[in-house]
Amino acid sequence: xxxxxxxxxxxxxxxxxxxxxxxxxxxxxxxxxxxxxxxxxxxxxxxxxxxxxxxxxxxxxxxxxxxxxxxxxxxxxxxxxxxxxxxxxxxxxxxxxxxxxxxxxxxxxxxxxxxxxxxxxxxxxxxxxxxxxxxxxxxxxxxxxxxxxxxxxxxxxxxxxxxxxxxxxxxxxxxxxxxxxxxxxxxxxxxxxxxxxxxxxxxxxxxxxxxxxxxxxxxxxxxxxxxxxxxxxxxxxxxxxx
Amino acid sequence: xxxxxxxxxxxxxxxxxxxxxxxxxxxxxxxxxxxxxxxxxxxxxxxxxxxxxxxxxxxxxxxxxxxxxxxxxxxxxxxxxxxxxxxxxxxxxxxxxxxxxxxxxxxxxxxxxxxxxxxxxxxxxxxxxxxxxxxxxxxxxxxxxxxxxxxxxxxxxxxxxxxxxxxxxxxxxxxxxxxxxxxxxxxxxxxxxxxxxxxxxxxxxxxxxxxxxxxxxxxxxxxxxxxxxxxxxxxxxxxxxx
Numbered sequence: 001x002x003x004x005x006x007x008x009x010x011x012x013x014x015x016x017x018x019x020x021x022x023x024x025x026x027x028x029x030x031x032x033x034x035x036x037x038x039x040x041x042x043x044x045x046x047x048x049x050x051x052x053x054x055x056x057x058x059x060x061x062x063x064x065x066x067x068x069x070x071x072x073x074x075x076x077x078x079x080x081x082x083x084x085x086x087x088x089x090x091x092x093x094x095x096x097x098x099x100x101x102x103x104x105x106x107x108x109x110x111x112x113x114x115x116x117x118x119x120x121x122x123x124x125x126x127x128x129x130x131x132x133x134x135x136x137x138x139x140x141x142x143x144x145x146x147x148x149x150x151x152x153x154x155x156x157x158x159x160x161x162x163x164x165x166x167x168x169x170x171x172x173x174x175x176x177x178x179x180x181x182x183x184x185x186x187x188x189x190x191x192x193x194x195x196x197x198x199x200x201x202x203x204x205x206x207x208x209x210x211x212x213x214x215x216x217x218x219x220x221x222x223x224x225x226x227x228x229x230x231x232x233x234x235x236x237x238x239x240x241x242x
Numbered sequence: 243x244x245x246x247x248x249x250x251x252x253x254x255x256x257x258x259x260x261x262x263x264x265x266x267x268x269x270x271x272x273x274x275x276x277x278x279x280x281x282x283x284x285x286x287x288x289x290x291x292x293x294x295x296x297x298x299x300x301x302x303x304x305x306x307x308x309x310x311x312x313x314x315x316x317x318x319x320x321x322x323x324x325x326x327x328x329x330x331x332x333x334x335x336x337x338x339x340x341x342x343x344x345x346x347x348x349x350x351x352x353x354x355x356x357x358x359x360x361x362x363x364x365x366x367x368x369x370x371x372x373x374x375x376x377x378x379x380x381x382x383x384x385x386x387x388x389x390x391x392x393x394x395x396x397x398x399x400x401x402x403x404x405x406x407x408x409x410x411x412x413x414x415x416x417x418x419x420x421x422x423x424x425x426x427x428x429x430x431x432x433x434x435x436x437x438x439x440x441x442x443x444x445x446x447x448x449x450x451x452x453x454x455x456x457x458x459x460x461x462x463x464x465x466x467x468x469x470x471x472x473x474x475x476x477x478x479x480x481x482x483x484x
Binding site for chain 1: 265434475
């Protein structure tokens with residue numbers, strides 16, 4: 001299932017536009033974090049077209065924590081001038097590349113869009129599994145929230161069809177809790193190897209970014225978790241004996 | 243030159259949204275047939291983002307005849323089961339197919355979008371050179387005017403924009419020898435942690451597969467290599483003391 005999440009939207013009309021695009025391209029599960037009030041007589045319903053009948057009234061209000069804990073999360077952001085070599089999250093995939101990468105994957109995924117004016121904050125981006133950006137003009141790459149969601153859902157439309165038409169998936173992505181166990185082991189390993197305090201959160205972000213892009217299968221997540229746990233145990237043994 | 247024409251739009255906000263998407267994807271020539279009033283203090287300018295500085299104020303008011311007589315005209319319309327039997331122009335092209343077909347075209351082209359509610363009339367469509375439709379859900383294929391223009395301009399961006407703002411991932415991907423050093427460290431770690439002999443090559447294949455999919459940057463490869471090296475050193479310290 002691919003859900004669409006909108007974080008802290010200011011304008012009900014934009015929420016309605018997102019809902020309409022969802023219905024246009026075969027998506028139905030809308031999740032709202034800190035939404036504006038959606039008056040049935042107001043702009044949200046006015047902009048939603050036929051999505052006023054289902055997508056919009058069925059939208060669920062959730063927390064950002066809920067998204068992170070229950071979904072493979074993909075954030076969207078406009079390009080900044082950040083150097084991709086830095087550890088700051090940089091938009092790595094285009095929506096078209098995202099469609100390719102999600103094609104063989106069956107796990108709950110949330111496409112996360114931010115505020116109209118400032119998008120997702122760096123703190124929010126740091127907690128997501130992947131970051132994507134829409135290729136656009138160098139001169140003015142910042143799309144409106146509704147336009148950004150429309151382009152992304154347009155590019156991903158074949159997934160909503162394939163999901164219902166293709167029963168067999170080539171690989172199955174790990175459950176979110178299997179992935180979280182892997183990150184827990186990495187955190188413990190950094191601890192056991194006295195990884196410099198000030199670098200630890202940055203390194204953890206790097207690990208989340210890397211494994212988020214790799215779309216681990218359950219088997220891979222379990223094997224990796226075992227390898228990292230073993231390393232941590234050996235490292236702790238050393239700490240004990242030292 | 244590829245111009246964007248909007249015929250008889252009812253809502254100034256939609257004209258502003260179209261202008262913004264034009265600037266996002268590198269288009270500048272906006273032609274308006276029977277436009278609503280575009281108050282500089284109103285929704286058109288409010289929705290236009292930075293396009294309020296150029297695309298929108300430079301828009302020209304023209305007649306439908308002018309479009310037909312001076313441009314290669316491409317109309318956009320939704321496909322609905324009802325419409326498909328009555329539409330006069332077939333076959334439809336998708337925006338992606340249109341991008342391919344326009345690549346070698348020298349003539350001035352106008353992308354023609356219709357009214358919010360009924361789109362272009364059959365009489366208007368009959369006078370245009372080509373008709374395109376955006377692939378969308380069978381259940382609800384009718385996009386909002388602003389969303390339709392956004393998808394089309396997004397698909398045609400390569401015709402106008404030489405450079406998009408996405409990082410050049412290929413250039414910034416880690417060198418192969420940086421990646422190999424990472425795999426060397428993993429192999430050493432498996433050794434240091436007495437990973438079962440018979441599973442070792444399989445585990446190494448899994449690691450190569452996972453990191454291959456993640457397309458590490460140089461910085462990520464170096465950081466990861468450092469983390470794994472440190473784990474191996476701690477593990478070996480244990481092996482020595484045990």
